[in-house]
Amino acid sequence: GAVVSQHPSRVICKSGTSVKIECRSLDFQATTMFWYRQFPKQSLMLMATSNEGSKATYEQGVEKDKFLINHASLTLSTLTVTSAHPEDSSFYICSASPGQVYNEQFFGPGTRLTVL
Amino acid sequence: QQQVKQSPQSLIVQKGGISIINCAYENTAFDYFPWYQQFPGKGPALLIAIRPDVSEKKEGRFTISFNKSAKQFSLHIMDSQPGDSATYFCAASDGTSGSRLTFGEGTQLTVNP
Numbered sequence: 001g002a003v004v005s006q007h008p009s010r011v012i013c014k015s016g017t018s019v020k021i022e023c024r025s026l027d028f029q030a031t032t033m034f035w036y037r038q039f040p041k042q043s044l045m046l047m048a049t050s051n052e053g054s055k056a057t058y059e060q061g062v063e064k065d066k067f068l069i070n071h072a073s074l075t076l077s078t079l080t081v082t083s084a085h086p087e088d089s090s091f092y093i094c095s096a097s098p099g100q101v102y103n104e105q106f107f108g109p110g111t112r113l114t115v116l
Numbered sequence: 117q118q119q120v121k122q123s124p125q126s127l128i129v130q131k132g133g134i135s136i137i138n139c140a141y142e143n144t145a146f147d148y149f150p151w152y153q154q155f156p157g158k159g160p161a162l163l164i165a166i167r168p169d170v171s172e173k174k175e176g177r178f179t180i181s182f183n184k185s186a187k188q189f190s191l192h193i194m195d196s197q198p199g200d201s202a203t204y205f206c207a208a209s210d211g212t213s214g215s216r217l218t219f220g221e222g223t224q225l226t227v228n229p
Contacts, residue, residue, distance in 0.1 A: 006159075034216070043205060043219045044160070093159045103148055103209045105217060107159035 003027055004096050006108035013084055014116055021079045021111045023094030029074035030096035034105065035067075038091045050077055084115040120208050122220025130228050135193040137223045139206035142187065146208040150217070151180065151191045154203045163204075164191070196227045 003026040013019050023033060032051050036044040048064075050056040050071035058064045066088075068080040077096075081088055091112055095105040121140045129135050139149075147168050152160035166173045166180040166189065173180045179192040193200055206220040 002162075004159075041222075041224075043222050046216055049216060091157075095159075103215050103217070104150070104162065104165070106162060107152070110157070110159045112157070 002098075002104075002106040004094065004106050004108040006094055006111050008111060009109060010112045010114075012114045012116065015085055016083055018080055018082045019084055019113060021081075021092055021094075021113075023077045023079070023096065023108050025075045025096040025098075025106070028096070028098045030077075031074065031099035032097045033071055033077040034095045034097070035069060035077075035079050036093045036095065038093060038110075040091075044093065047079075081113065084113070086115045089113055089115045120206060120218050120220045122206050122223060124223060125221065126224045126226070128226045128228065129196050131196065131198060133196050133227075135196045135200070135225055135227070136190060137204055137206070137225070138188065138190045139208075139220050140186075140188045141208050141218075143208070143210070143218075144187070145210045146218075148209045149180070149182065149189050150207050151178075152205045152207065154205065154222075160205060193225075196225075198227045198229050201225055201227050 005024045007022045035047045038044050047062045048056045048058045048069050050069050052071050052074050056069040071077040091110050093110040095107045097105045150165035151163045153163045154160040164175050164178050166182050168184050177194045182189045204223045207217040209215045209217045
């Protein structure tokens, strides 16, 4: 149980284009989903927290107009990187919380974004 | 006050040895302390977690020790195996539904055969 998927696992795009990453909780309903960014050999950096049906809460320094988050249902959240630039290249990871047991968070496998 | 300090940054142990990773926190509102294991190119996987009402929790070869007064907790991996080689992250949250996790900096563990 508690499986979270992400799609795509890997994406390469040209500078200036937009990229959408999907995060799905496969066997539970996620009241809250989180989006993280991770650079090589570093810890996870929380970008935003989203609850189904409401606007995401972004961390300080994260541009909400650049990183669009939609939490359309209890099993799906999407992150769209708009007008991507090479500095946006990173490993993006989502997590989902069923909100039942002390904020247990289950992570997706991550999406490697490379912007050329 | 939101930080979680993790040490060491890297750790090398021999197969069969004990791996010990330590974390310290400041925020006394934290009451949920999970450990995550991450392999290269993969997302973190929940390994084991503890609440402060117990001082120790064991699951197989993995044990969390928790010292509430010192605001410290640690992960012990007994009989370490080469397959345990990964990056380990401690984390903490205040336990309320939807609350954020504060992560430590991570420890890269290498278990030599």
